[in-house]
Amino acid sequence: MTEPLKPVYLEDKLNEVRGDGHLRYRSSSLPTWCPGCGYFSVAEGVATALNRLKVPLKDAVIVSGIGCASRFPFFMETYGFHTLHGRTLPVATGVKVANDALTVLAVGGDGDAFAIGGGHIPHAARRNADITYMVFDNGIYGLTKGQTSPTSVEGFVTPSTPYESHDRPLNPLMMLLSYGASWVGQAYAGRPHHLTDMIAEAVAHRGFSYLHILSPCVTFDKTEMTYANLDVRVRDLPADHDPSDRLVAMEQATRAEAPALGLFYREERPTLIDGMNDIAARATGKASGKGKKNKK
């Protein structure tokens, strides 16, 4: 006689996994995302990466905007700030400036980042604020039920574009490379182990790290950014790719039809807070370094 099936309660399962310490960064609020959404891979990746880097729970802050992606802080056991639509980066920068000891992650979707929030990205990047910005790109507005976003493909038919979208998609990697981000990488929710490694590397970087994460919306996109399509389109960056060469990184980023996964670019340079400390030292007469004068 076969044994009767016992129900498995997700909450019990999560407590069991958190019990061994491995996933202590996952909160007891279970994700409300649709089954199969790429965001589950990111939650798993962030929990594992923070665990690997031994970031104390009390020192981790995750800031988000609005959207399905931006629900993220609720599902993590860190401090969190679910802020306004598109205002993730100013808030994350403020948190970091208020307390430099914190590990600050900013997260959001492609709409939150590049539509309403697009004006903030160049400034966080050029100032080299020491935060990690992860954009979960599903090429669509998931939360509001499937309208086009700034990264939607041309010809996409959605409720907001019933006669096809005629807008060209933005190229976020090219944008971040030209804005002066000091760490730029790309990962895919369908390659969770690589994604976890990239998250850990991005968080460990001192300066503004930007991780672009390709992540299917299984509910509202059945034709474009699907697992089936991305599985065959993604590639690794060439083994001899030189991450210190911004122009080579841009060349790789132009091949949007075959997205490359890995570290595109990395440089070490003073962070926003280094600059602020320098100004404070000069203003209080505690520093004697030479600045660049604004000559008449």
Ligand SMILES: Cc1ncc(C[n+]2csc(CCOP(=O)(O)OP(=O)(O)O)c2C)c(N)n1
């Ligand atoms: C000021 C303002 N404008 C518009 C909206 C409606 N809105 C909520 S989420 C969203 C876009 C979400 O898309 P994305 O950032 O890509 O996140 P996803 O849901 O795909 O994860 C929009 C337009 C809003 N909440 N606030």
Ligand code: SF4
């Ligand atoms: S609507 Fe799309 S993006 Fe939002 S949770 Fe569902 S699958 Fe994920």
Ligand SMILES: [Mg+2]
């Ligand atoms: Mg989106």
